Amino acid sequence: MTSKFLKVFLASALALAALLAGCGKAPAEADLNLATAKQKAAECVEPENVIRTRHMDFLMHQRDATVIEGIRTKQHSLKECINCHVAPAKQDGSPLHYGDKEHFCTTCHAAVGQKIDCFQCHADRPQVGQEPNYQHTIGSAEGHHFAQGVTAATMPTAAEAQMVAQPQPQGAAQ
C-alpha cells in the first residue's frame, strides 16, 4: 500500500517538475528554425518592429482591398509573406504545414497562444511548381518590397515595442 502511494507521489512530482521546467524555458531558437527569417528581417516590407506589431492590421486591410476592390499590390499580400518566409518542405522533405512548429507563422503564434485562422483557407506554403521564385533569396531581383515604398504606418506604441523587445517568458512554452 505504502509503496503504491510512494510511486504515485513520485510520478506526480516528476510530472510537476517537468511542467515547471517547460514553463520556465522559452522555445530555443534552434528548435524554431528562425535563421531564414532573421536573415530576411532587414529586407522585410516594413521595419521589423512595425511588422511585428502591425502585420495583422496590414493583412486585414489588404484582404478587403483585394477581394472587394481587386487591388493586388504585393507589399502587404499574405501570399508574398508565405512566398518569402515559409519553406515548402521540412528538412526531411515532408510538406510543411502551419500546424508544425517550424512554420514561420507558427513559431510566434504558438508561443503567444494566438490561433491563426488564415490557413484554414489560404495556402500555408509556397507552391514550388507554380512559383519558381518561391523564396526570394536575399538581394535577389524580387525588389517589389521596397520599390512600392514603405507605407506611412503608425509606429508601435512604447508598450507594444517593449512587449516585442522583451517578451514575457511565462506561458511561452507550448
Next chain:
Amino acid sequence: MSQNRVDEYRRKLVMAAGGVAAGAAALASGFILREANAGGEAPTRPADQAVTNARRWGMLIDVTRLPDGGAAMVAACKQEHGWGDEGHSSDAQKAHWARVVKVTDKLTQNSFSLPVMCQHCEHPPCVDVCPTGASMRRADGIVQVNKHICIGCRYCMMACPYKARSFVHENLTDQRPYSPRGIGTVESCNMCVHRIDEGRLPACVEAAPDAVVFGDLNDPGSAISQALKAMGGKQIRADLNLNTGVRYHGI
C-alpha cells in the same frame, strides 16, 4: 430547341470526366467574330488601382462547338481551383464550381449538354439574401463570395436559380495560393478573378478558345459584344430578368 426555361428540361448532373480533350480544332471556322487573341481579351489593370464599373466582364459560350458538352472547361476549372477532391464529402456535398448539365426535350428526345456555372447576374439573388454582405458583386460585374466574412449559412445556395454555389464541409490543405477555399464557407465560380486582374483569360475560356468568347460587355467594340450583336445569345432562365453575364448560343 426554342424554349429557354430550365424547368422544362430534365437535368442531370454529369460528373466531369477529366482529360477530355476540347477537340474543337477540327470545326469549321465559325461566325463568331474574333480578334487576334483567341477567346477574347482581358486588358491589364494596374495592380494598385481599384476595379470600376467601366467594364463588365462576360462570356458567350457556343454550345454547338463543345463536342464534350463543356467537360474540358469543367476539368480546367477543377485543375485551376483545386475543387472536387474533398475526401470526406459525399458526391452531393462535394464542391461544384461548374458542372455539365444534359438537357433533353421530352417530346422529341433532342438532347444536348452545356456547362453551367455562376452566371454573374447583374441583379444576383445570392447577393440580395446574404445576411453579412459576403456574397457580393464586384464593380466589374463579377459575383463572388468574400469568404472572410462568410458565415456559411448557405442562404445564397438556396437563392441561386442555377445551383451554382457549393459549401465546403471539411478541412482542406494545400489550396492554390491564388484561390483560397476552406471549411465553413460557400464558394462558386469567380470568373477566375485572380487571372482577370492580371490580364489573363479565365481557365475555362483558355480550355475551349474556339467555343467561348470572353470580354467586356460594356464596350460595344469588344469581341463579345460584336458576337452577341451578330448572333444573339441566350440567358438561362431569362424569365427571371437577372441579366446574366454568361450567355449561351445553340441552346
